[in-house]
Amino acid sequence: MKQEHKTGNEAVSPVVGVMLMLVVTIIIAAVAGAFAGNLSGNAEKAPSAAIDVKITSNGGESGNEYVMTFEHLGGDPIPTKDLKILTFYTEPGGLPHSNEITPLVRGRDIFGDGKKVKIPFLNDVSKGSPGDPEVDFGSFTFMSGDILSSGTTIGTGSNYGAGILGFDIINDEYGFGEGSPVEVKLIHLPSGKEIYSKEVIVQ
Numbered sequence: 001m002k003q004e005h006k007t008g009n010e011a012v013s014p015v016v017g018v019m020l021m022l023v024v025t026i027i028i029a030a031v032a033g034a035f036a037g038n039l040s041g042n043a044e045k046a047p048s049a050a051i052d053v054k055i056t057s058n059g060g061e062s063g064n065e066y067v068m069t070f071e072h073l074g075g076d077p078i079p080t081k082d083l084k085i086l087t088f089y090t091e092p093g094g095l096p097h098s099n100e101i102t103p104l105v106r107g108r109d110i111f112g113d114g115k116k117v118k119i120p121f122l123n124d125v126s127k128g129s130p131g132d133p134e135v136d137f138g139s140f141t142f143m144s145g146d147i148l149s150s151g152t153t154i155g156t157g158s159n160y161g162a163g164i165l166g167f168d169i170i171n172d173e174y175g176f177g178e179g180s181p182v183e184v185k186l187i188h189l190p191s192g193k194e195i196y197s198k199e200v201i202v203q
């Protein structure tokens with residue numbers, strides 16, 4: 001009987017094939033890992049800051065205006081062009097209201113002097129007066145010690161949508177006043193992350 005003998009090349013071929021497959025697998029894994037690392041490395045990081053938000057019923061120049069303020073207590077500077085403000089309020093009867101303020105919001109005449117103000121404006125007379133581009137929301141960087149303000153009741157909430165809250169807060173139908181809870185969120189637009197989220201009670 002004639003016996004067949006495998007040559008050395010035939011015996012080695014399967015081993016070489018397995019090794020090639022392993023090498024290809026390792027290369028693919030390395031490329032995928034590098035790509036994933038690149039993505040995570042390029043992800044926008046949200047700033048971190050301590051922020052205090054208040055809604056008072058005795059603010060403004062007259063002392064009887066509803067005024068909403070945002071105070072930067074410390075932490076990272078935040079360009080306001082990167083900020084979105086979300087507010088949520090539910091009437092005593094259960095009807096919800098929500099609103100958002102972005103850097104694209106139009107200026108409104110909240111003081112009755114004809115000047116268009118983009119709220120909340122930077123409340124710092126050394127930088128400018130309400131309505132000046134330098135203190136318009138979206139034009140400056142929110143830094144430690146800064147206070148942003150709605151300025152007036154109209155700036156906080158009015159019947160033509162000028163306010164931060166988006167409804168007419170002095171209309172009794174909405175049941176808004178001292179003790180009312182308002183949920184407020186600040187969103188960092190580049191990362192999509194919340195940098196502030198809290199229920200604020202009207203004082």
